[in-house]
Amino acid sequence: MISLDVVQLSRLQFGLTALYHFLFVPLTLGMSALLGIMETVYVITGRTIWRDMTKFWGILFGINFAMGVATGITLEFQFGTNWAYYAHYVGDVFGVPLAIEGLMAFFLEGTFIGLFFFGWNKLSKGAHLMVTWLVCLGSSLSALWILIANGWMQHPQGAIFNFHSMRMEVTDFAAVLFNPTAQAKFVHTISAGYVTGAVFILAISAYYLLRGRHVEIAKRSMIVAAAFGLASALSVVVLGDESGYVATENQRMKIAAMEGMWNTEPAPAALNIFGIPDQEHHLTRYEIKIPYLLGLIATRSISKPVYGINQLVVEAENKITRGMKAYAALEILQKNPDEKSAQIILADYQNDLGYGLLLKRYTDKVIDATPAQIKQAAWDTVPLVAPLFWCFRFMVAIGLFLILLFATSFVMLAKKRWENKWFLRTAFYSLPLPWIAAELGWYIAESGRQPWVIEGVLPTFLGTSSLSTHSLITSLSGFILLYTFLAVVEIYLMVKYIRLGPPSLENA
């Protein structure tokens, strides 16, 4: 059996490196689009200030982009280095969007980013504009493919278990591609990236205006950021809601945990806006509920119930028993692949094979599990409720605040109230908010799926490589050292070039 320390450390390493990577991704997504917009204005109007804006924000974009590229490879490598059984078990499905991401997105991004920086004097205005938009297209497409991959982890459709090769294999690629979970997540994530880019430019422009420096560039940048940001922030919330609706159907446990909802809410379900979830006693204390609201958001009806954790655990128990039957049939087939009766049993129960595998934590043989072990495994399907409950509420609060911020900016700028200190300070201090929201969002998406690495198919603790605890401690320490060093360097350079401002274009 795999040591649980290795599982915890592998999760920690992947979680930390993924969250670190995602500090840079949203800014790349958002700024590439904003650079495209600014340069388009330059090409259409011919006013050179818009070219200078593109170049100046481009410097900051470049500092960020390098880190995004550097830390992205880590994630791809880790599927092999640290999640070898995962790679074996689902590589046939999961590897495809990842490889297509390389073919379709990374090449566009990687090839044209060089021309974006080095092509100003070598290309015509129109050709350079095209290059900028291709970089933007490339980064957006990479988000699309990675979320198709992640969407499949949340809602694995279009694949089936093959007992000959002991893994999941593609049966319907269109289902993988047009997975509703993936589509909702893609638009939610990319809009969040746009919001991040917009807040970044808004906040730094506000800083310049507070100091009375680079006023012409700052004013124009603010207008672009406010307009683009408002549209994007609205889209984040609307698509986040779509994500929730899709999850209600496919990931009921995640929704129940996010809501701290232990018992099924009869239709129309009420929404908890406050409460203290207590995992040990299976209840949420001091709840403040708004009637009807959850039913409307999650089921878009007033007649459907929303399932609670206790009921879903009972359901999981049944699935585990069915999964044990699938596993028993699988063992027969491993010895004799032609055994017809076992093939039929496996075909009937294979959708719950993953639930059978949950028992591997308690008994390697699976089929000899005691009722107590089955109950224990069923309770394992409940993720950590309190962090999900609170992270979700913080994320939503930030989302709503940012809509308000952009709407206010819009009004202030329309009224030409550039010198309102109160407004400018709020805009500046909002700088870290989109990053916090994005990181919380990923925590909810991934932690809410636990104990599964592929929902209902493969438990996380089975996905790791056969490494020693010692190896993981060494590699994790290495990542922490290197990443801390790089974070210091990147923040130092960012701050330096923000302080220098647009004049840095002349003395570089």
Place this chain on the structure above:
Amino acid sequence: MFDYETLRVIWWMLLGVLLIAFAVMDGFDLGIGMLLHYVARNNEERRVVINSIGPVWEGNQVWLILGAGAIFAAWPDLYAISFSGFYFAMLLVLFALILRPVGFKYRSKLHNIYWRAMWDLGIFIAGLVPALCFGIALGNVLQGVPFYLDDMLRDFYTGSFRELFNPFAILCGLVSVVMLIMHGGVFLAIKTAGNIQKRAIHAAKICALLTILLFAIAGYWIVFKIAGYILTNDVSHIAASNPMHKQVMLQVGAWINNYKNYHALLIVPLSAFIGALAVLLLTSLRCYRLAWIFSAIAISSIIMTVGVSMFPFMLPSITHPEMSLLVWDSSSSQATLTIMLIASAVFIPLIVLYTGWVYYVLRGKVTQDEINKNTNAY
């Protein structure tokens, strides 16, 4: 469309194509990283060298990312076993590759000699470590890797990090290093002038000679010392992938059986020698573009030699030879291979096309004047 057997062979070849594309396209970036301190002695020279690849290295590196992604999708077990088995070697490569983007991008952002010296060292390491590690990894694959699979097809690697550094593997690592320095040197001969160019050509020539010498020694070793793997039963070419249904034996020199059976294949290792010799000749004749093409041919042939010698083996197990991975029993499903083939057929030509356009736009020598004019230069 294609039957499963054909698809497996196509994807075996495409794996080669992608690894070669990485070695040829990103190889000169790695080589130039290793050459940085030798060919460029002061800050101005170093900026010229770095900017000769500044605008293109990022796109080139995507070949590695695509290569890894394609192994993941088309050969999941190869991906799982090699990446987790070579754990620390892979992490070293990863750390080195992480230094590269930041090294290029951040080096010239501050006017401080220690800052720049630090990143120059980073760029050097980012060239040397991947080149060496990939060679060492292939050297170990040729000898077989200690791993086995259990009933659930979970893999267990029983070797240690230190054992990766055995004499033959180190030799392979050196072949990889010198061939990429040759490649980088030739690229600098095209993109630079004056002293930098002179030193780069000098390095390229020495490394072309060393490539010939070391590749020949490795060949001798393969023929007379190293045990190759032989499949001793018929394995279905169209069955679902499961590497547990075969028998394998080891025999010294077995890696040359494919050449014994098909003499024409000898052209592959031979063109490695021809390519490297042509680099020597053509750099002396100052035909640098042509020399670069022959350098690419030498590199491609060296990589192809490994694949052709081992076919149909992909990753032999030295402790459990019967669990080795074959072209026939470790691929993805037919559906996945088909989807991936369609995607590659659409996008790879497109990539080649726009990459070509970018190189065309950036054609010509890199000069200090140009670097001083571009505020975005590295």
